[in-house]
Amino acid sequence: MKKIILATSAMALMAGMAFAQEGKTIRMGTEGAYPPYNFLNDNGEVDGYEREIGDELCKRAELKCEWVTNEWDSIIPNLTSGNYDVIIAGMSITDARDEVIDFTQNYLPPAASAYAALSADADITGGVVAAQASTIQAGHVAESGATLLEFATYDETVAAVRNGEADAVFADKDALVPAVEESGGEVVFVGDDVPLGGGIGMGLRESDTELKAKFDAAITSMKEDGTINAAIIKWFGEDATVYE
Incomplete structure (x- = not known):
């Protein structure tokens, strides 16, 4: 199995992460058409690696989240216009995209x-x-x-x-x-x-710094306890690149 080195945690789960944005539901935007990253199952529900990861991230960050789908070619404009709060859709972190939106650390290594x-x-x-x-x-x-x-x-x-x-x-x-x-x-x-790219990350509006910090902390915790690696192997196979 290929491995990359996971850097020492930049931040641990913070006490401040425990509070959710009171009364606000975080809308998780995905494409729903890019298996095994994300797809619609037989019940018409979002499924795949990113659904599993996203649900656990919301749980650890103590956020109430719901999933919405959006066509890929307008997924960034509809984030910036406020139709949802996060992109979690197999989106590679690139310099060009980072000029328009912000990214969490990657939740899938460069592949x-x-x-x-x-x-x-x-x-x-x-x-x-x-x-x-x-x-x-x-x-x-x-x-x-x-x-x-x-x-x-x-x-x-x-x-x-x-x-x-x-x-x-x-x-x-x-x-x-x-x-x-x-x-x-x-x-x-x-x-x-x-x-290509710097791995797959969650895209957010540049103004949503608090939300980014919560998801970054949750991603770090999932890397450290092996939860992300287990999901990578489940959805992408034993030969997939994982974190160390």
């Missing part, structure tokens, strides 16, 4: 992105590569020399490869693994893994 195609010989440097719009993967493809074909959802990027619109798809490898494994050899990984 690999990957290409997948119908052939191991697919042209990923000069061909047409599908990626979900407004992602770090789309930005990488745009700078790679390949022709970027953007879609609103992850599922559409994989479908574009299957129907011949794109030579390959570029996405988080953890998201691509089920598509590759369930294809029976039709879809295969191409080339080497590509490390």
Whole structure:
């Protein structure tokens, strides 16, 4: 199992964390269409790694939380406009996003992105590569020399490869693994893994410093007691990158 080093805690759970924002429900915004990070189960409820992590974070921070879904391409504007209070949606921490919103520390370590195609010989440097719009993967493809074909959802990027619109798809490898494994050899990984971003963090409005501090403290406690590692292995498998 790959491991990264978890730095010494910047802060412990504080006594002040015990108080919740009285009378306020924290709205947790996610996409609901990016398994295993987040998806809608058969009952139409938000499920996945981020639902498990998010519920535990709210419990430890003593916050009342509810889940809402939002399309990916407008997920940041709808945070800043107040439609919800937190983004917890497989969002990589990047400098560009950090200029618009604030981030907690990561609750999922930096992980690999990957290409997948119908052939191991697919042209990923000069061909047409599908990626979900407004992602770090789309930005990488745009700078790679390949022709970027953007879609609103992850599922559409994989479908574009299957129907011949794109030579390959570029996405988080953890998201691509089920598509590759369930294809029976039709879809295969191409080339080497590509490390991108600073891990997955919760996005908040820059003014919500108290809420950020509460979630940061809760994330730290979950890293220290192994709760996050257990969830990573549950949702992403034994070979997933975990905290040490």
